[in-house]
Amino acid sequence: MVTSSWKKASIGIMITALTSVALAGCGSNGSNTSSSNNSGTKNAADTTNSSSSTNTSSSSTNETKKGRSDVNFWYLWGGTEGENMEKLIAEFNSSQDLYTVKGLSVPDMQKVIVALSSGNGPDITDNFSSNTASYAEKGILEPLDDYIAKDNYDLSDFVQGALKSGQYNGKQYALPINVNFYMMFYNKKMFADAGIANPPTTASELLDDAIKLTKVNDDKTLQVMGFPDFPLVYYVNPMSFALGGDFATTDGKLTPNNPGTLAAINLMKQYRDKFGVDNITKFNSSAKYLDATDPFISGHQAIRFDGPWFGNTVKNALKIEGLDYGIAPLPGPDGQPNLAGGGEVSASTFFIAKNAKNKDGAWAFMSWLMSKEAMTKFNTMFGNLPARTSVYNDPGLQNIPDFKVFADAATNANLKSFPAVSVQTEYAKLISDQFELAVNGKETAEQALKEADEKAGSLK
Known part of the structure; x- marks a missing residue:
């Protein structure tokens, strides 16, 4: 993760979409970036001291107190984010006397899945919502519905797209702790210099504005990119949904x-x-994401699709000053204002392993972590957008850069999650591959999508 769980998600999304290219996503830090996005996303994978944190026992692995049972929790975060996770673990352990959660930073999704499949994994872990369906199909995930019903656990204030991203075949297999989606960032000075008063709201306006904002060198190479072509993985699925797909x-x-x-x-x-x-x-090949030379940050990109982690990274992690940007919803289809504010929503989620040795303890920890108070603390620490809309007025969250604009947008019913199908990862890659063929001029859009339809039929 570069700076937050959204970045984590976003990088995860990137990995999915560009293997699956890849958001994300973190922005989800986030966002571990593409999607299937997405998120993750972990969502890009945690890039902050991830190697040094791998398989390093956390401070929560103290001797289990008498009368308590252990709950083994592996998480993908590392570095500062891993330290934040440990603070929450310690708080849970102090809040009750039945369980002791023992945390371990394992920022390697494949390692976690191998361990779960062999019966040597954790009781509870986190991942990207884009993996819910395939993991459920593999029998790795424990359904949560009975636990939710037994405790009469309230899910009514969760962002519905994020909550649905943890469902498969009518069952809830994972719960989201944050919400990841993309909005349109635009450079205010570049817009003013080009005589553009407001950000584009439709596809045709986006194209017209992007052409006006683009600057080229004498050799026709780009000096300033006007279109949100970078990162490519942040465009494909979100814009497909935003345009009514x-x-x-x-x-x-x-x-x-x-x-x-x-x-x-x-x-x-x-x-x-x-x-x-x-x-x-x-x-695009020379551009670097989220460092001082990032084209949007350095003044060489006028419009960018990115997530709620972007502002936190720029202002608090990179400490960039003087970047004056605005944020608006992704442009929608012309003549269809009813579809405004659309896009793709994903999440960083938590799930209980099907072969967990302490399922009751795992649920106790998960339900505590997903409570309003703990979720608020988590997202304040990570600079993310909570999955519960009822906490959006919490004073601590208001200090997160760009929080309000994303919080307001999160309730839009036009945000959709990528379909929860067992071949979710393969499907996301297929879409990404065919999309690239078309936009790189190898095939027409119609040819690429006709082939995508034919190939999709063989995935199931």
């Missing part, structure tokens, strides 16, 4: 060839055709 029907049929994705591809293709695919790919 859906990747599956209500009965589970995969629909990569949908109007939203077609529109998203053609929108990017028009921009790339205008300024040259080679020039765009050259710009």
